[in-house]
Amino acid sequence: MRTSYTVTLPEEPPASPFPALAKELRPRSPLSPSLLLSTFVGLLLNKAKNSKSAQGLAGLRNLGNTCFMNSILQCLSNTRELRDYCLQRLYMRDLSHSSNAHTALMEEFAKLIQTIWTSSPNDVVSPSEFKTQIQRYAPRFVGYNQQDAQEFLRFLLDGLHNEVNRVTVRPKSNPENLDHLPDDEKGRQMWRKYLEREDSRIGDLFVGQLKSSLTCTDCGYCSTVFDPFWDLSLPIAKRGYPEVTLMDCMRLFTKEDVLDGDEKPTCCRCRARKRCIKKFSIQRFPKILVLHLKRFSESRIRTSKLTTFVNFPLRDLDLREFASENTNHAVYNLYAVSNHSGTTMGGHYTAYCRSPVTGEWHTFNDSSVTPMSSSQVRTSDAYLLFYELASPPSRM
Known part of the structure; x- marks a missing residue:
């Protein structure tokens, strides 16, 4: 069983039984340890490409209530383009x-993914060095308390994005009034301004754009705002209880919401606080869509959990009805699920993942990895759903 993904290089090469030949073959300039390590990892990755047994089926050791972390890491390990980004050392x-x-966070994350994919099935990898780096980036994960998997995912993606951001010098903030533009053009301009500051391979995969519209019920004026998103938090619909569908949750998320009373915003045309109708739609669909089912709710007394079964498709999730403009690029296929079983006081996280190599589903339960049927993927424990776009979106 593997206890660490650190590769230790010997300080001195072993003695050769043919000293004269060894002297003749010895390079004239010594190779640096970093180059040796890079070459060694490259050989392992090439071996993994040609090996039918290397399928990313290594388990992750639980370091003390780190099942939330292990669940997310296995979901990301089976994210095809992110996996390739790490394995090809891009x-x-x-x-x-x-x-x-x-x-260091990106480096340790990539090393961990490389180790998972160069290990034999049923090997167990310790993510201790990665955990050290995520704790430095986000001190809230220091210690051994159980944490929320969605919050961990957000912190991790944010940290990875910041370290590989292609923008070296962010432009000065220059507020620009775009309200005179048609909505679609305004959305494109806001996306362009976002990419001027935040542009990474991580963002290429996970970031979409959400459109929020506010319509005044008095004068009819409609204002729009466009914001980037890394995931969508969906309320769980009560209609059809005890079973609802993912589309029910999406429709609840995007339904018109009346803002009245203390929630009334200020209408730009009326120049007064007015009753308004708020609605969300998706302006840009990301390559990887993470849907967060809001199972946990907090009150003054305690945190409660919804165990409602949400029926979600494994293939051909068609979200075109939620697009703010006509598009054919909004059909997704499921490839990973982060599950939470138990209660808020004593829960446990696991992951169901479909291999980007074999297409087979496996259960990842910390150090244990077992095959499963696709018919077992849908459960009332589903918490985070990872979908991959079936066809590439338009990048303008």
């Missing part, structure tokens, strides 16, 4: 051009 190019002096 992140090294981005790190070399990054203005961020701190790059």
Whole structure:
């Protein structure tokens, strides 16, 4: 069983039984340890490409209530393009051009993914070095308390994005009034301004754009705001209880919401607080869509959990009805689920993942990895759903 993904290089090469030949073959300039390590990892990755047994089926050791972390790491390990980004070491190019002096989180994350995919099935990998780096980036994960998997995912993606951000010098903030533009053009301009500051391979995969519209019920004026999103938090619909569908949750998320009373915003045309109708739609669909089912709710007394079964499709999730403009690029296929079983006081996280190599589903329960049927993927424990776009979106 593997206890660490650190590769230790010997300080001195072993003695050769043929000293004269060894002297003749010895390179004239010594290789640096970093180059040796890079070469060694490259050989392992090439071996993994040609090995039918290397399928990313290594388990992750629980370091003390770290099942939330292990669940998310396995979901990301089976994210096809993110996996390739790490295995092909493309992140090294981005790190070399990054203005961020701190790059250890991306480096340790990539090493961990490489180790998972170069290990034999049923090996167990310790993510201790990665955990050290995520704790430095986000001190809230220091210690051994159980944490929320969605919050961990957000912190992790944010940290990875910051370290490989292609933008070396962010432009000065220059507020620009775009209200005179048609909504679609306004959305494109807001996306362009976002990419001027935040542009990374991580963002290429996970970031979409949400459109929020406010319509005054008095004068009919409609204002729009466009914001980037890394995931969508969906309320769980009560209609059809005890079973609802993912589309029910999406429709509840995007339904018109009346803002009245203390919630009334200020209408730009009326120049007064007015009753308004708020509605969400999706302006840009990301390559990887993470849907967060809001199972946990907090009150003054306690945190409660919804165990409602939400029926979600494994293939052909068609979200075109939620697009703010006509698009054919909104059909997704499921490839991973982060599950939470138990209660808020004593819960446990696992992951169901479909291999990007074999297409087979497996259960990842910390150090244990077992095959499963696709018919077992849908459960009332589903918490985070990872969908991959079936066809590439338009990047304008």
